[in-house]
Amino acid sequence: MLAAIYGVVNLAARGHEANIETVVPMLVGLLFVAIGSVAGEVPPNWAAGFRTPWTLSSDEAWVRTNRIGGRLFVLLGIGVLVGAAFTGMVFRLVLPAGVLAIVTWSFVYSYLVWRADRHDDDPGGLALGEK
Secondary structure: OHHHHHHHHHHHHOOOOOOHHHHHHHHHHHHHHHHHHHHOOOOOOOOOOOOOHHHHHOHHHHHHHHHHHHHHHHHHHHHHHHHHHHOOHHHHHHHHHHHHHHHHHHHHHHHHHHHHHOOOOOOOOOOOOOO
């Protein structure tokens, strides 16, 4: 993606007609589609995926949050691709708002799944009286 952006910027700098305001959002949309399509398959880890305290402590929360979050990133990427063909405002307004909404949603959703997955009310994970 960075090589493609570099190529478009280089063409524009050399006087060739290159619509950067359309190409860059389209490439970012494709990147979001690619990231979203693999997000649901990422195993629990500390480096990639929707990492919250709850997804890192619950396999159920990890799987459900990353699968649905990945689908939302694919939808956002498609929306950016379609919007980039019509106006640059989509990139400036919709993309940041969409990313913020997905991140906020994944944080809340992972907590709700984690909370439903728990079988006791002890926050330390130990039943009362265990040491």
